Amino acid sequence: MTCEAYRELLEKELSGEITESERADLLAHEAACPACREEHAQYLQLDRDLSHLASSVPPMPEDFHRRYMEKISEESHPKGKLRLSLPRIGRALAAAACAIFLIGGTLMTRDTLHRRLRSSDYSLAQEAASGNGLRKTISAPAQETVMTFSTADAGAGVYEMAYMAEEAEMDTADEDDVYTGDDAESHIKLIRNASLTLSTTDFSQVLSSLQELCKTCNGYISWQSEYENYSGLKRANLTLRIPQEKYDDFLSRTQALAQVVRREETTEDRTASYRDTAARLESQKALLERLNALVSEAGDLKDLLELQSQISDTQYRIDSLTSQLKGTDDLVQYATFSITLEEATRQTEAANPSLTLGERLMRALQYGLENLGDFLSDMLLFLAAALPFLLPLALLVVIIVLWARRRASRRKD
Amino acid sequence: MDERTLIHRAQKGDTGAFEQLALPCEQMVWRVCYQLTGNQEDAEDCAQSTMIKAWKRIGQFSGSSAFSSWIYRIAVTTSTDLLRSRSRENTVSLTDLTESGFDPPSRLPGPEESILHADRDRRLREALARLSPEHRVPLILFCVEDKKYAEIASLLGIAEGTVKSRIARARHLLRREWTEDTAQEGRTSI
Structure with missing residues (x-):
């Protein structure tokens, strides 16, 4: 048996997967090869030394239990249960800001966008108006x-x-x-x-x-x-x-x-x-x-x-x-x-007293649906118009957040 | 009160129930964190993190295994993560740490430890610290913590074959270092 083949058997021996016949071959080679015998001995010594580490553990810090239990108590009983946590307030504020931006932006820009998108002469007329x-x-x-x-x-x-x-x-x-x-x-x-x-x-x-x-x-x-x-x-x-x-x-x-x-x-x-x-x-x-x-x-x-x-x-x-x-x-x-x-528009007609209440309700509903559709399409237009401004802004925010996180993690470390 | 009841109560936010569950596992968590990190300071950080993570994640614990096995897994993961982050930042040997003022715990004179054994353990931990976390963690779990291949594979989330090959490689690297170190130590003492 070559030393190379021996090492494969040695690996099996160390991992406890060797068969009886393989162990016999292993021992036979060791009897003939002092270097391999020495290597095996070193491995066995190493395993003994490693297993000895199991008992060389220093005592646990005295305040170990108190420290983690204090932390857990703080986590489970934050000051004032009814008070909203900062991240939650932040999320609510962010959602409100987004809603205001979308709805307000759409309402404020819908007329301007309609004019600009429907009339190619609009900019000329605007200049002339001054x-x-x-x-x-x-x-x-x-x-x-x-x-x-x-x-x-x-x-x-x-x-x-x-x-x-x-x-x-x-x-x-x-x-x-x-x-x-x-x-x-x-x-x-x-x-x-x-x-x-x-x-x-x-x-x-x-x-x-x-x-x-x-x-x-x-x-x-x-x-x-x-x-x-x-x-x-x-x-x-x-x-x-x-x-x-x-x-x-x-x-x-x-x-x-x-x-x-x-x-x-x-x-x-x-x-x-x-x-x-x-x-x-x-x-x-x-x-x-x-x-x-x-x-x-x-x-x-x-x-x-x-x-x-x-x-x-x-x-x-x-x-x-x-x-x-x-x-x-x-x-x-x-x-x-x-x-x-x-x-x-139809709303003017709906105000006509000759129509029954049911008809007026139906028309009002129809009008509301039409307006909703118009509003949503206006919102899409607004988003498209705002995209050139929003994209760089979003990029900036991502960069700042990444930078802040990296900084925070460095501090933590 | 049995473990299942305690787990159920802890999942509902009962810190007392969690304390009863965690208390018997403290020594085990401390031991594995120390074995894997190799020093008292990191072991303390990892063991504290393990307990707090266990509390935060108790709601996700299905109860399919024993609580101790579950918390052991968290301890191994936390320690491995710490070793990986340290390894990414900088590879510092324990020798360097010792020179910079770090006092390895094994130097503390224990009543049942002889000075000779303490020194041997310290050098062995130094040699282990020079291995990468991928090799060090399975080797310690196998040789020091006496875990089976399948258990290690499950703990680390890797294939059993990978565990075997990593342990074999770790043994090979450590033997080389350890033999040289022992030989050098022998010459120095002569």
């Missing part, structure tokens, strides 16, 4: 069932923005230019805009009446869109251009068609900028005449080419200024009406 002009807002009587949409403002907003850009250009114009207009009355250039939100149960009838009224007042429809909202109610956005002199007439007759939920009027005085543009136009025209006169006096070809280039540039400026004046004239002559027409 432009120059005289603006007055008239609050309509409370109408709890109608949600106000002001996407129709976008049409007027585009115009307002265009004129804001013009004004910026005007500021850099030559201050010495003098307006030489014809009569004093035509100098006042007022651009009037109105934004209305109307609510009606007879949506189609009111819409056609509005279109008819626009024709009667010699106006025209600049833009119109119709759609149904998530509750199945119809909604139309219209941008109407009405002659200035018919402004008040159209406004009063429109308000008579349906209930006014929101009304906003803007009057913008463009007189000063118009004057500047007109003065610059006159100046350019005078320059053009002078240049044309110089052409006949030009001596050589080089001068002639230079003059032609200047005439071309001046003509371009004249065209541009004329176009600006015409644009302003158009806006002055035609007021812009941005109208949102909404179909009245």
Whole structure:
């Protein structure tokens, strides 16, 4: 038997799994191999020494029992059983904070999110809303069932923005230019805009009446869109251009068609900028005449080419200024009406006393379910919108918690 | 009052019942914690933790085994966890500990221990402390605590074959160290 095979038998011997015949082989090898015999002896000595450790245990600390029982008593009888533990309060507070964040966030952002998600012109309209002009807002009587949409403002907003850009250009114009207009009355250039939100149960009838009224007042429809909202109610956005002199007439007759939920009027005085543009136009025209006169006096070809280039540039400026004046004239002559027409919600109808209590209850229940569905979808939208903020925040919290735990465990150790 | 009743009452929050259950197991818990950790300070920490864990987990105790077996298992797990965490942080031999002021308990003169035996036990514990927890724990349970392979496998949650191979490996490593140590000690004493 080799020493290698012997070691396998020795392992069995030490673990108490050796058979009689294997033990005989083991002893036979040991008789012939002193090194293996010595190894076996060392193992046996080691086992004896190890087993001796069993009796070399120091006495248990005297206060061992008292210490763990005190700890157990503290654990089982915390100070004031009714008092909530800190982790429990923390969990309750965290849950409350999450609920407030979700519900509050949804309620606070639902209108903004709806507008932003439904109208691509919304941001433009918002920017324009901060432009120059005289603006007055008239609050309509409370109408709890109608949600106000002001996407129709976008049409007027585009115009307002265009004129804001013009004004910026005007500021850099030559201050010495003098307006030489014809009569004093035509100098006042007022651009009037109105934004209305109307609510009606007879949506189609009111819409056609509005279109008819626009024709009667010699106006025209600049833009119109119709759609149904998530509750199945119809909604139309219209941008109407009405002659200035018919402004008040159209406004009063429109308000008579349906209930006014929101009304906003803007009057913008463009007189000063118009004057500047007109003065610059006159100046350019005078320059053009002078240049044309110089052409006949030009001596050589080089001068002639230079003059032609200047005439071309001046003509371009004249065209541009004329176009600006015409644009302003158009806006002055035609007021812009941005109208949102909404179909009245079912809650208004439910308030109708002709319905029985059962029907009203059913409708109220249906309305509640619809609102719940809307609220949940709004909550999802809010969460999606908040996700870019929540993810880094969550990451930060995880890092802080991990860091705090690691620190705590180090301290403990 | 029988053990089952005491367990039932302890599970309902009766600390007195738990005390009656734990009291007879204290020496055993202390012994196994000391054997596995190899020093009094760690043994005290582990034994205290074992008792408190047993109280906290008494509700999960099904009663399928004896309470002493259950608490023994907790003591082994707690000690093994401590050894593992120490092993991860730093491997410090008992020699280093002794040099840094740690006084091994076996040096304390016991009335029934001779100075010679105390010294031998101290050196053997030093040699054991140099083994990894994976090797040290099964070897001590087998050779010192006199547990069977199957019991060790159950206590440590590993296969019986793994227990055998770890013990064989631990024996091999310890014999090498122990033989060298003994030889060196013999030369020093001469």
